[in-house]
């Protein structure tokens with residue numbers, strides 16, 4: 001009942017008697033269902049662009065004598081877009097899998113926040129190609145204890161989402177702030193916003209509010225899953241506030257333990 005899954009085994013035991021073995025395998029079953037859903041989702045996400053690419057190549061093969069150079073160029077560019085989409089998906093899958101397998105072994109160091117966030121801003125500006133204003137304010141601790149590549153990927157995903165879900169002319173603000181109990185990276189946009197009922201599910205793999213819009217803007221559906229994973233590994237957490245039609249604010253909080261004081265740093269250096 002209610003999703004509980006029991007495995008029952010009858011084992012012959014001492015003559016006429018039998019042993020009844022009951023195992024609660026609810027958790028195992030749940031994991032197995034999640035794994036199956038994930039494989040089905042990945043297959044589907046790859047199959048769609050691959051079908052398109054194969055279709056365009058066939059068209060080019062069958063009609064290459066009757067197509068104008070412009071038409072050929074058009075089909076090639078569409079096939080190229082789909083290939084890039086598959087590349088992004090595979091890159092995100094590899095990132096997720098690396099996060100899962102590296103456990104606690106990833107290289108933790110004191111990461112300089114300013115250059116990292118400047119690089120994130122530069123990437124956002126490139127993605128926006130002049131269609132948005134992207135500002136960066138630095139007011140938090142200079143260094144965070146963490147894994148540089150993971151933080152870069154999490155902050156980059158939050159910032160690129162802000163660009164991708166904000167119409168032309170919108171504003172995106174990136175802020176690194178000191179908080180009473182640690183620090184936070186805040187990404188605020190003046191974009192399309194998110195209806196409240198979707199907010200609790202945003203970090204699930206492949207969960208999207210609007211599938212078409214996500215695809216059009218080059219989304220894989222894995223960005224926020226990666227963000228959540230990275231934050232959990234840094235004892236952080238994600239908070240989302242949004243108003244449809246007005247914009248969204250994504251806040252990544254990190255606890256004070258991620259910001260050793262100058263005294264601690266000296267002690268580490270001496271040790």
Ligand code: ADP
Pocket residue numbers: 157161162165189191192193194202203207208209210214215218219220221222223224225248
């Ligand atoms: P995707 O690749 O689809 O963007 P994500 O995991 O990064 O996948 O985000 C999941 C969904 O959350 C998106 O499909 C989108 O619907 C919503 N979303 C994320 N960031 C924003 C934002 N800044 N504004 C509006 N919607 C957003």
